[in-house]
Amino acid sequence: MNLQLNGKRALVTGSTAGIGLAIAEALSREGAHVIITGRKPEAVAAVVDRLRAESGIAVQGFAGDLTTAAAAEDLARQFPDVEILVNNLGIFEPKAFEDISDADWTRFFEANVLSGVRLARLYLPAMRQADWGRIIFISSESALQIPVEMIHYGTTKTAEIAVARGLAEAVAGTGITVNSVLPGPTRSRGVADFVEALAASEGKSFEAFETEFFEKVRPTSMIKRFATPEEVASLVAYVASPLASATTGAALRVDGGVVKSAF
Numbered sequence: 001m002n003l004q005l006n007g008k009r010a011l012v013t014g015s016t017a018g019i020g021l022a023i024a025e026a027l028s029r030e031g032a033h034v035i036i037t038g039r040k041p042e043a044v045a046a047v048v049d050r051l052r053a054e055s056g057i058a059v060q061g062f063a064g065d066l067t068t069a070a071a072a073e074d075l076a077r078q079f080p081d082v083e084i085l086v087n088n089l090g091i092f093e094p095k096a097f098e099d100i101s102d103a104d105w106t107r108f109f110e111a112n113v114l115s116g117v118r119l120a121r122l123y124l125p126a127m128r129q130a131d132w133g134r135i136i137f138i139s140s141e142s143a144l145q146i147p148v149e150m151i152h153y154g155t156t157k158t159a160e161i162a163v164a165r166g167l168a169e170a171v172a173g174t175g176i177t178v179n180s181v182l183p184g185p186t187r188s189r190g191v192a193d194f195v196e197a198l199a200a201s202e203g204k205s206f207e208a209f210e211t212e213f214f215e216k217v218r219p220t221s222m223i224k225r226f227a228t229p230e231e232v233a234s235l236v237a238y239v240a241s242p243l244a245s246a247t248t249g250a251a252l253r254v255d256g257g258v259v260k261s262a263f
Contacts, residue, residue, distance in 0.1 A: 003241035006031035010240065011075075011082045011123075013066055013115065014089035016043040018188030019138060022229035023086055025051065026237040033058040035079050037089075039065055067110040069118060076122040083130070084240045085123050087116030087160075088138040092190070094149045105152055112156035117163060120178075124171075132175040134240045137164045138232075139180040141255040157182075161251045168249035177248035179239050184255030185218055187226035195226075222257030 010027045014020040016038035028034045028051050036051070038044045041063040048061040062078060064071035066089055076082075090112045095104070120135050127133025142150070143157035161180045168178035185191070192206075199209035214224045235254045238244055253259055 001243075003030045003237060003243060005084075005237070005241055008032045008083050008240075009035070009079070009081055010084035010086065011035040011037070011079065011119070012086040012088055013037050013119070016040070016047050018190060019183065019186060019229045019232050020086075020088040021047065022233035023088060023138075023236045026230070026233040027084070027086075027240065028055045028057055028059060030237060030241070031057060032084065032240075033060075035059075035082070036061045037066060037075070038063060066115045066119070067107075072115070072118040072122060076119070081126060082123050083127070083132065084134040084136075085119055086136045086138065086236060086240065087119060089115045090138065090156075092150060092153045095152070096149075097151050100152050108152045108156050109159070112153070113159045113163065116160065120163075120167060124167075124176075127176050128171070128174065130175075133177075134244075135164070135167065135176070135178040136236060136239055137161070137178075137180040138236070139164075139182045139251065141182050141184045141253065141258045143180075143182060143251075144259050144261075164251070165249050175245070177239075177244065179248060180251045181232070181236055181239065182251055182253045182255055182259075183227060183232045184221065184253075184258040185213070185226050186229060186232055188229055191226070218258050220258050220260045225256070227254065227256055 010032040012020050012024045015024040015036045024034045024036055036044050036047045044061040044063045048059050051059040062075050066072055116137050137160040139160040140157040142154040143161050146154035164178050164180040196206055199206050214221050232254050
């Protein structure tokens, strides 16, 4: 299917690895001009060089800490004509509720919520002027089923859905759509590293740990495995495209059926 993304300028935050990288790759394959972002210049440069070589399409990069307002403003100055904004940047951390400090709550909101809010605010005026744009927040099934082991993470993911819905209402009747995408447990780099370390500490293989995880921790999963970043990216690429013009204000699940709801 041709997603009609040729020449569209797309910004994907947190795109040097994991879900963000898979989204950037999917958009690039569809002909979009992608902007890669990450904290480390060398990691950004490596992805930019690889995608340029693979696609032959313009790929650019930005290195900076997008949990800060200064970096967001610098990014918008360097790349003012973004048409597709994918707010993927986010952090997670298992932690008992009693141990989550005020500083932790602030850090999670800066990374998972405000990073996307700032960029949406910066890029929305140009999208309004063009009467076309896509803003996508990468939330999580944890927004709907708050995980007891990381309540602060789940809360920020719920906030992302609320922001996306409110912003979609604010641009109703225009050519701009705003949606959130909710992955379930996904084998991104961070999750894979965490699970492999935890499995090793328990003397288990990744596969054995995965089986046990979906039996005991996420038993409602219908696929009984971690999704791949590419499976998430496929949905995001469609939602970012002109073909998805009637999809807005939605919380779209790619969670392997973990959320036990028909809606």
